[in-house]
Each structure stands twice: as structure tokens, then as C-alpha cells.
Amino acid sequence: xxxxxxxxxxxxxxxxxxxxxxxxxxxxxxxxxxxxxxxxxxxxxxxxxxxxxxxxxxxxxxxxxxxxxxxxxxxxxxxxxxxxxxxxxxxxxxxxxxxxxxxxxxxxxxxxxxxxxxxxxxxxxxxxxxxxxxxxxxxxxxxxxxxxxxxxxxxxxxxxxxxxx
Numbered sequence: 694x695x696x697x698x699x700x701x702x703x704x705x706x707x708x709x710x711x712x713x714x715x716x717x718x719x720x721x722x723x724x725x726x727x728x729x730x731x732x733x734x735x736x737x738x739x740x741x742x743x744x745x746x747x748x749x750x751x752x753x754x755x756x757x758x759x760x761x762x763x764x765x766x767x768x769x770x771x772x773x774x775x776x777x778x779x780x781x782x783x784x785x786x787x788x789x790x791x792x793x794x795x796x797x798x799x800x801x802x803x804x805x806x807x808x809x810x811x812x813x814x815x816x817x818x819x820x821x822x823x824x825x826x827x828x829x830x831x832x833x834x835x836x837x838x839x840x841x842x843x844x845x846x847x848x849x850x851x852x853x854x855x856x857x858x
Contacts, residue, residue: 694778695722701722705722711771712728714750729774736748738855740757750767751768772851773851779833779849780838783838833853837849
């Protein structure tokens with residue numbers, strides 16, 4: 694991923710633009726996605742909880758919220774690139790080697806899906822010890838790859854809505 698044209702031509706320059714918008718020094722190449730992820734998360738949480746400390750470059754001037762409606766807006770571009778770093782391996786293996794894709798996906802989510810499967814089957818079969826209600830809380834960087842796993846490519850390209858995890 695770090696050696697790809699996409700990383701060099703899109704992720705690195707975007708990380709430099711985001712760093713400039715926050716008054717920070719640009720990151721090393723390997724840290725570009727981490728910067729984009731951190732800033733996207735912070736802007737989302739701060740703006741959505743009413744804090745007025747997010748740089749204007751990331752916000753829709755009419756709402757004060759993260760600017761996602763305009764695909765060319767800095768926040769929208771940042772969001773797309775962050776989620777792409779989370780789903781890159783899924784897309785890579787899916788497009789190059791189906792067997793490797795299944796292996797990667799099972800290693801990435803296999804245990805989680807196996808536990809969830811066991812809980813749901815136990816409840817469906819009337820096991821008195823099975824949970825009556827399960828709530829799974831995940832971070833954004835787990836939701837988007839899961840959407841990619843399910844083949845929901847468009848949905849996986851978007852930062853999950855605030856508090857959707």
C-alpha cells in the first residue's frame with residue numbers, strides 16, 4: 694500500500710494539506726494515514742458534540758459540521774482516503790487472488806463472526822444461557838472493513854456516521 698501510486702499521488706499530498714490546515718508539520722509517508730485518521734476522528738467528534746475548535750477548512754460553512762456533501766471538500770477527501778486505507782487489503786486480495794482474500798477475511802473477522810454465530814445460534818435454539826440481547830460496539834476502523842467484507846464497497850468508502858458504532 695505504501696509503495697502504491699495511490700499512496701504517493703493521493704494520500705501523502707492530502708496528509709500534507711491536512712497538516713497545513715491544522716498548523717502541524719507534515720507526517721512521514723508511513724504516518725500519513727494515521728494523521729488523516731486522527732484528524733477525521735477529532736473533527737467529527739468535536740463538531741458533532743458542539744465544540745467550536747475544529748479548523749474551518751474541514752467544516753461546511755453553513756452548518757459548522759464536517760463537510761461531506763461536496764466530494765472536493767477537504768473533510769470529504771480526507772474521509773474517503775482514511776476509509777480506503779482500512780479497506781485496501783480487502784480490495785487488493787479480492788481483485789488479485791480469491792483464495793488469499795478468503796484467508797485474509799477469515800483471519801481478520803473470523804473469530805468475531807464465529808463468536809457472533811455461536812451466540813445467535815444458541816439464542817435461536819432456546820439455550821437458557823444464551824444472551825437475550827447482544828450489542829456489539831466497534832470503532833470506525835472496524836466498521837468500514839466489515840462493510841467491505843460484505844461487498845458494500847460504496848458504504849465502505851464513507852466515514853461511518855457519528856455514534857453509529
